[in-house]
Amino acid sequence: MSISFPIYSPEEQLLDPVLAAYNTEVWIKRDDMIHPLISGNKWRKLKYPLTELGETDHQHLVTFGGAWSNHILACAAAGAQFGFRTTAFLRGEPVDNPVLSLCRLFGMELRFVDRVRYRDKEALFLEHYSPEEAFFLNEGGYSTQGARGCAELISELQRTYDHIVVAAGTGTTTAGIQQGILKAGWSTQLHAIAVLKGAGFIRDEIAELGVDPEPINLHLDYHFSGYAKVQPELIKFIQGFVSRTGIMLEPTYTGKMVYAAYDLIENTSIFADSRVLLVHTGGLTGVLGHLHHFSTQSGHQGK
Numbered sequence: 306m307s308i309s310f311p312i313y314s315p316e317e318q319l320l321d322p323v324l325a326a327y328n329t330e331v332w333i334k335r336d337d338m339i340h341p342l343i344s345g346n347k348w349r350k351l352k353y354p355l356t357e358l359g360e361t362d363h364q365h366l367v368t369f370g371g372a373w374s375n376h377i378l379a380c381a382a383a384g385a386q387f388g389f390r391t392t393a394f395l396r397g398e399p400v401d402n403p404v405l406s407l408c409r410l411f412g413m414e415l416r417f418v419d420r421v422r423y424r425d426k427e428a429l430f431l432e433h434y435s436p437e438e439a440f441f442l443n444e445g446g447y448s449t450q451g452a453r454g455c456a457e458l459i460s461e462l463q464r465t466y467d468h469i470v471v472a473a474g475t476g477t478t479t480a481g482i483q484q485g486i487l488k489a490g491w492s493t494q495l496h497a498i499a500v501l502k503g504a505g506f507i508r509d510e511i512a513e514l515g516v517d518p519e520p521i522n523l524h525l526d527y528h529f530s531g532y533a534k535v536q537p538e539l540i541k542f543i544q545g546f547v548s549r550t551g552i553m554l555e556p557t558y559t560g561k562m563v564y565a566a567y568d569l570i571e572n573t574s575i576f577a578d579s580r581v582l583l584v585h586t587g588g589l590t591g592v593l594g595h596l597h598h599f600s601t602q603s604g605h606q607g608k
């Protein structure tokens with residue numbers, strides 16, 4: 306079984322009139338176009354773990370996440386496409402939402418566990434499965450093999466950049482991109498936009514993956530009060546950006562990342578006279594939990 310598909314992720318210049326007044330050349334790496342559901346950084350993070358699974362006799366992937374997890378959905382879709390069974394342990398009380406319905410559509414088994422038991426994922430895994438029959442993949446695809454797949458983004462680039470901006474949850478994608486930058490011998494500055502509140506721990510998580518976090522610019526103030534939380538200013542920004550560019554964003558990751566990049570362009574000199582790459586990490590189904598923010602009651606902002 307070959308667990309792979311060709312990567313389509315063009316690098317496009319962002320010609321947003323709002324940025325015309327600033328001397329910053331902005332590009333966007335369209336990882337959202339890699340696959341509709343095995344999207345963005347999730348495919349990059351899965352590539353090597355799934356290759357490893359394909360080389361063993363395992364026919365079963367077991368992983369972990371929250372109820373809106375793009376990682377879980379990517380695993381469900383990959384399992385259906387490449388022919389292995391998938392199970393996800395979900396944190397907290399049983400709930401239902403469109404992302405979980407999509408996971409079931411792709412044949413994934415969903416198992417809800419309370420927050421205490423969820424904490425020790427290896428123990429939870431071993432309680433139900435043996436390592437001989439099932440393959441363990443950490444929450445969000447957090448792994449050195451995941452970072453390895455993300456590093457490949459750099460070798461696809463058609464030009465060099467002074468700065469690269471990416472959203473950070475577990476920090477796996479950030480760690481991988483930093484590895485790619487170092488391997489290419491570039492002096493590019495990497496900016497990670499933390500989407501969780503109080504996410505200083507990301508530095509340790511990046512270090513755990515064997516990457517020195519020190520040169521990475523970790524921006525901790527763009528979480529909009531926490532993971533998957535939004536504020537009217539963020540919603541208004543997303544509405545404006547999507548309607549001007551035709552590039553879709555969701556509020557949990559890419560909306561916060563692009564908001565941060567614009568804020569740094571408009572209100573600091575960090576990106577002045579430079580070429581910047583925004584990494585569109587995909588995950589657009591995340592918008593399904595936020596659609597009500599764009600209802601008529603919220604007011605259409607227009608162009």
Ligand SMILES: *Cc1c(COP(=O)(O)O)cnc(C)c1O
Pocket residue numbers: 345346347375376445472473474475476477478479558559586587588589
């Ligand atoms: C999961 C996800 C991230 C976070 O990636 P990490 O490697 O966990 O930091 C960023 N953007 C999107 C769209 C995601 O789905």
